[in-house]
Amino acid sequence: MKALDDRALAHVADYFRALSEPQRLRALNALRERPRNVSELTELLGCSQANTSKHLATLARHGLVSRRSEGTVAIYEIADPRVYQLCDIVCGQLAQNFAAQARLLGHSTPARSRR
Amino acid sequence: MKALDDRALAHVADYFRALSEPQRLRALNALRERPRNVSELTELLGCSQANTSKHLATLARHGLVSRRSEGTVAIYEIADPRVYQLCDIVCGQLAQNFAAQARLLGHSTPARSRR
DNA sequence: ATACAATATTCGTATATAGCGATGCACGCA
DNA sequence: TGCGTGCATCGCTATATACGAATATTGTAT
Known part of the structure; x- marks a missing residue:
């Protein structure tokens, strides 16, 4: 085991x-x-x-x-199409990180990384 | 870009x-x-x-x-709980591989990897 | 058989990092 | 203040691998 x-x-x-x-x-x-x-x-x-x-x-x-x-x-x-599932999950995370960072920098978040 | x-x-x-x-x-x-x-x-x-x-x-x-x-x-x-999503996806794949291998070996496949 | 084209593999170099022991550092306590 | 505990970092070695150039391999056509 x-x-x-x-x-x-x-x-x-x-x-x-x-x-x-x-x-x-x-x-x-x-x-x-x-x-x-x-x-x-x-x-x-x-x-x-x-x-x-x-x-x-x-x-x-x-x-x-x-x-x-x-x-x-x-x-x-x-x-193996699931690869894209994986990437999408990570990218969604990325987008969140970018958004958070943009917020910190006081930028208006450019509506990017829209899946 | x-x-x-x-x-x-x-x-x-x-x-x-x-x-x-x-x-x-x-x-x-x-x-x-x-x-x-x-x-x-x-x-x-x-x-x-x-x-x-x-x-x-x-x-x-x-x-x-x-x-x-x-x-x-x-x-x-x-x-970041999404980590587990990622792992589950990869593991599901693993299970499928195991099942395929088991099939090749003539084992009765334990009905797994249903996704 | 020869020549050529597309892909795979080999070789050498440079860089990254997993691992451990030793050391540094911050905190709580006597 | 000095000490011990828990964690982080440093110094080091060993291993993995990305990369390009050169070479080998495979398939096609002449």
């Missing part, structure tokens, strides 16, 4: 870690629109192709995206 | 990173029951007091827990 809990805990931690890189979040966000190949994503992320491949491999390893080959092209797409 | 997006993205990534350590998840889980002081948590986590303090500082820095002093004692408690 304890061992299982430890494994489960490690699993959850790893899952969150997969979401803890801005580039990977950027990739997930780009895939929100439609499936994309590595070249496309490389351009969108603005980093090396090697790095893009590695980030995608990380996301795939954790089941967040799936990979499919079409000729020499590798097409990635979202495999 | 791009700069703001980058900041927001980094923020979200940092938030997930705060959740990407088993010990911190353990601490959050312990705080689910009730507020606790550092000594208590140190014992529950089974690590050094220094390490516990650092993990708690990380969680507090990201607004997940709050700190309050009572004499020489520091009491931490959950500041």
